Amino acid sequence: MRSTASQGGPLGCLDDPELLRAVGRGDEAALGELYDRHAGWLTLRLSRRCSSADLVDQAVQDTFVALWRQARRYRGDGEIGAFIWGIGIRRMIDLVRRGARRPAGRAWWVPSWTAHEGLVVSAEDEVLVGVEHGRLGAALDQLSPELREAMAATVIDGLSYAEAARLLGVPVGTLKSRCYRARVELREALL
Amino acid sequence: MSASDRQSGTGGCGTWQADPALLARYGRGELHGPAAWSIEAHLPRCATCQREIGSHLDAERLGRNRRAVLAAVAVGPPGIGERALVRLGVPAHLARLVVVTPSLRRSWLASVTLVLAVALGFSYLAVPLVGARPGPVALGLAAGPAMRLVPFLVLVPLLPLAGVAAAFSRRFDPTHDLAVAAPLSGVQVFFVRSAAVLVASLVPALVLAAGLPGPGWLPAALLLPALAVAAVALAASSVLDPASAAIGVGAAWVVLSGALGVAWGSPAVAFGPGGQVLSGAVLVAAFGVVVARRGRLELGWAR
Incomplete structure (x- = not known):
């Protein structure tokens, strides 16, 4: 409206x-x-x-x-x-x-x-606009839902680890390790 | 299109433009994964897509939230008292209703305190006026010293009375129409406000009473007669309008306590043991009347 x-x-x-x-x-x-x-x-x-x-x-x-x-x-x-x-x-x-x-x-x-x-305008946002075309999009698609969720909360929503953990209802340690694993998997898929 | 893009500020749509079909799927909640991420990163900056996505939302819901925002902004933030009430578990709408009560405004409470302070001062400074006269002892005070307490003792029940009357007077209450239209029964509003006003006006009275010359339990002795007078006024307002009820009951209190004082030779007798028993009985009776006639105690009852 x-x-x-x-x-x-x-x-x-x-x-x-x-x-x-x-x-x-x-x-x-x-x-x-x-x-x-x-x-x-x-x-x-x-x-x-x-x-x-x-x-x-x-x-x-x-x-x-x-x-x-x-x-x-x-x-x-x-x-x-x-x-x-x-x-x-x-x-x-x-x-x-x-x-x-x-x-x-x-x-x-x-x-x-x-x-x-x-x-305010992170570099991640710049990269993510248009991300679904190409290899990064395909790599993201292969992440498990938990890892994607963790990436989305920290990278897209721009939250700190503590805030993202609260949003997703998991311990901060768990969230950190999920983000780490997501980054490792993305790097392997892209390199 | 590029002219309107600039509306959203520095970003604009740039080279990437969300596909309307993709936007529609996002709007319906069907889009997941990287494509949805792309849309989300893009939407905050692109005026065109913002306009486009708005059509996928329930217009009534957006309108409702819009009205709520503008209303909240127009009313302003809650004061300290309201926030404290909410923190104590009072529902927000009830807290607002209590804090807008005319006789709970800072100016009203300040004048109550000031009046009582003057009466308190009188009880110390009036020694030359009254002097020491022989007479019976009441409240642990000889008649002479007790005379000096008269202004304070007479005022303590009168001030909550005025507060209750003002709390329900159309003349003093800018929110009267709102309160009448509130999604609460008039009786609920009536009891909540009366209780709040009684507490707010008796607290300064009892605190200042601690400074009165006389026995240490004097402040406690003021409580029951004051409550009884207020309860009679509340009961009377099921028949009369609140201002007339308050004035009538207030006058009756002054006459009655004065007559008792003269008859017993000490002005403090209304607060003595006999006065306490009488006050207790009156309080119970008046409360019974209030409960029995609660159907008449609507905010707009002054008919």
């Missing part, structure tokens, strides 16, 4: 960093426009990592509320999409982890801005 504003209104002409700066000045319409652009893919992508639609909705909502509260501190570098993903996936992990304990709690968790800087 997209609002009519994004089709031709003045906000529709702004790019993402300009919108985020407008959000930082307290412009609610700009937040709505950012939501219209990014909520769709964020919802889909989070849905692939959590089967509870309620938790996904909660994470999406919290992400944009966090964006609102933190926008003033945005320094104007880095991609907004990657940044939004960084907030969303960490919020998701947080909700999954304590979802059973406090389902009704309205969380106002706010991420620290600096925590996401590692996420």
Whole structure:
């Protein structure tokens, strides 16, 4: 769903960093426009990592509320999409982890801005765009689901070992060794 | 196409463009493995594909979340009190309902404390006014010193009373319409708010009472009469509107305790052993009335 504003209104002409700066000045319409652009893919992508639609909705909502509260501190570098993903996936992990304990709690968790800087356009992303053509795609296809999962959480989602382990529900040691094995297998398949 | 790509910032679609069919499969959750990874790495940066993928989502769900985000942003973050209540296990919607109670605002509680502090000061500074007079001893105090406590003793039951009245007055409560429309029964709102107001206004009263001249158990002796007065007012508001009930019961308290004080020769008699027994009986009776007539205790009951 997209609002009519994004089709031709003045906000529709702004790019993402300009919108985020407008959000930082307290412009609610700009937040709505950012939501219209990014909520769709964020919802889909989070849905692939959590089967509870309620938790996904909660994470999406919290992400944009966090964006609102933190926008003033945005320094104007880095991609907004990657940044939004960084907030969303960490919020998701947080909700999954304590979802059973406090389902009704309205969380106002706010991420620290600096925590996401590692996420902003990684070299892995550059390589991965278009990865399904060619040898790397074939090699990835041969990995076992556990190894692929571990690679996806650390490489695609940009999570630390500890965060990825929490998301996948395995001990950190297990996750590290899976990532190591995945890298070894990929290297062997490619060389 | 390239013009709109630039919307998403620095990236743009570049040379790689997601196949619409691939996007559709991703949108339906049918795509796995490296192809799905590619889409996921690509989507955050490409305005065109972002627009495209939006059509694969439930518009109503996106709209619902959008409204929730904008509402949360408009309301603002919860204060310290609300966060503390939620942490204690109070459901979030109930916590919000409690903290917006007019007589739980910081300004209200501050004025309650200020009024009581003045009364407390009076009990120390009024010695020349009242002087030491002979008389019967009540609460371990001779009649003379007890006179100095009068303002404080009269006020302690009156302040929770005013708080309860304000908590349910349309005039003071900007959220009155919201509270009436809340997905809770009016009685639930009524009890939750009354309890919160009583606790919030009695705590400063009892803390300050510890500073009163007199025996150490004096603060405890204030509790039962104050609760009884508030309970009578709550019971009365099943008949009258809350402001009239509070004013009536408050006046009755002043007259009754004054009359008792004059009859016994000591103003503190309402808080003595006899007063405690009487207060306890009144409290139980009033609570019985509140429970029996709870159907009338809706927020909008002032009809």
